[in-house]
Amino acid sequence: MRAHQIRFIVLLLVVPLGAYSLFVVYPYVWAIGISLTEWRGLATPPSWIGLANFAAILGDPGFWNALRNNGVYLLFVPVVTVTLALVLAALICQRCTRLTEFYRVVFLFPQVMSIVVVAILWGYAFHPRIGLLNSALEVFGINGPSWLGDPNLAQASLVAVIVWNSVGFHTALFIAAMRAVPETYYEAARLDGAGNWRMFRDITLPLLRDPVRTSLMFMAFEAFDLFAITRIMTGGGPNHATDVLATYVYDQAFSLSRFGYASALAVVMFALMLGFSAVMLLVMRENKVEFA
Amino acid sequence: MSVFTVSRRTVLKGGAAALGAMALSPLAALAQTARFPIAEAARNPLNLAEGTAIEGIFFEGGYGIDYINHAADVMKELHAGTQISVTGIQGVADRLRPRFIAGNPPDVIDNAGAGSMDTSALRTEGQMADLAPLMAAPALDTPDKTFAETLFAGSQTGGVYEGKQVSLTAPYTVHGIWYDQALMRENGWEYPRTWSAMLDFCETLKSAGHTPWAYGGRNAAHYLVRGIVYPLIYKLAGRQAVDDIMTAKEGAWLKPEVLEAARMVAELGKGGFIMDGSEALSHTEAQAEWLLGGAVFYPCGSWIENEMRDVIPQGYEMTMSPIPGPTEETFNSVLAVGSETFFVPSAAKNITGGMEFLRCLFSRSTAAFYAETAGVIMPVQGVEVETLSSAVKSAMAAVTEAGEDVFPLDLPYQAVWQAWGALSPELLQGRLSPEDYVAGIEEASASARQAA
Incomplete structure (x- = not known):
């Protein structure tokens, strides 16, 4: 590479890397520092307490509760979303017509909407007295439950909203992938007497392996966050039934003024994410070998 | 001039x-x-x-x-x-x-x-x-x-x-229980002056087609404590008990009278006296429902009239009384701060x-x-x-009648307020026993004490 090319590249990278260091790397490092202190987030400087915060996390039922809720999301959200998206995409692609394009656009709507708007709208849908859901149930004489007020229903209600919000995007991805499958494969299969289900299972699905895996990963990372939707729709309630790590960290810091402890929680969350990403990368690599 | x-x-x-x-x-x-x-x-x-x-x-x-x-x-x-x-x-x-x-x-x-x-x-x-x-x-x-x-x-x-x-x-x-005095007068009802009379009255209300109580569990469930649980603790156990709560003293929530107060409040849930869906409403939603006849009683502080000014129906005589205690003698004491x-x-x-x-x-x-x-x-x-207004008059009258029996609530610990908000709806819905309720708040109180 010539000198002026390198200069050009460096010049291009300075601004984004500088911004990244200032707004991402620096706060991370700073948070790790604060996690070793006790700090009320006021003017008195943080005081060093070593690893005491991390020891406290291990015995904090609030942390384990939030982690378990993240785990529940991790278990359900990716699988449900991707399965549903596959079914929808397959149904739409049964016959690729001009309507397919229309559906692709319609399915993208929820993804385009701000998550804040989605959360508020669904909050109304779940409203126990004037909500869409309970009004509909009332028609059948059913006294609807208090979706977001019942600890046994709140998280399931949120899963429904998250799936609704993301399923369209993945459907659109899968439609695109399905249309890329050469029609000749299906023709050949049909000549051999294969039915729709058989073709889906043995042709479409194997050829969609890559986009499906990408979608699963994408949703798995999403399951680790979910701050906005939780904060707006339930605030982590009722009685912490929908707390996730992100809202728990926020609560410890900004409601209870425990910034040192909250930073330690954030560091743990960071480590968990890092570990999870490493596992995911490994899984990907194994598969690549298989293809090679 | x-x-x-x-x-x-x-x-x-x-x-x-x-x-x-x-x-x-x-x-x-x-x-x-x-x-x-x-x-x-x-x-x-x-x-x-x-x-x-x-x-x-x-x-x-x-x-x-x-x-x-x-x-x-x-x-x-x-x-x-x-x-x-x-x-x-x-x-x-x-x-x-x-x-x-x-x-x-x-x-x-x-x-x-x-x-x-x-x-x-x-x-x-x-x-x-x-x-x-x-x-x-x-x-x-x-x-x-x-x-x-x-x-x-x-x-x-x-x-x-x-x-x-x-x-x-x-x-x-002034904190207490708010209702429409006009509704009471029209039906020839009197605000109950003991807890057992309150439970009986809630039955009367139910059979007359009214829902007795509403609250906003989504963000204002602590109103239940400030309006009902905490005053009941004062009425059952006196000033020292509420002072211990305010200072997050060890064991403040483990006294038998405090458990008794939690039991009494749980009876409102058991009797089916709470408006459906209250636990998922915000305070303003619950207050609007209450004013439009969705419920008869609402526990709140005396800011409620000003807060809901635009929604109060014509002829609604907003009035406050203290929560009734175990005996007639304890009726007058009131929380004002x-x-x-x-x-x-x-x-x-x-x-x-x-x-x-x-x-x-x-x-x-x-x-x-x-x-x-x-x-x-x-x-x-x-x-x-x-x-x-009738609202302010009734609030000030309650303070006057209470005389020396006015007690404060100055609790500087967010952790305890948070526990009140999280646990109180569970107590009313019957998902949490009074024993677990007071234990949960004692725990929050202990963590606040350690952090301070």
């Missing part, structure tokens, strides 16, 4: 807050601003330098912001050269924390509402300035009295930390300016303005009011 006229006025007096008529003493010999007469000694006792800037940031909630603006106007007239800026905000902690960290807080703050700063953290860090000079200064518009002497007796003890007055609370708020915390940060640039603003805010002029425009009571003695 005085803005006060003397006839047909009600005078609000402190402490026991007796309602009675008292004529305003003549103030002819005094100098005056455009608004009210003012003694020379009361003009600038804190020696505020002219030309300084004062910045105030205030929680703007159910009580509005008009009274803050009024106090600012009073102060502008008093100190023509100073620049005063006042701002109303919500989410006080999020907005002001960066300024505390930067060592640049405003000169006076109203810390209240959802997302307020942890008062105990502010206190233990010494972030609140000692208000001693203000307390000893001559009051703005009550002649021959110090500022401290004009406040309702005993109304500011919650703001004393390590022997220093570091914050003031206002508006004076300043509901928002005003303080001057010790790191403020203009501490004197902040205190001077508080002197204008806790003045008869501002108090009279506030009572007349919004029916809200500042804890300032000798304020004259032309008319009082």
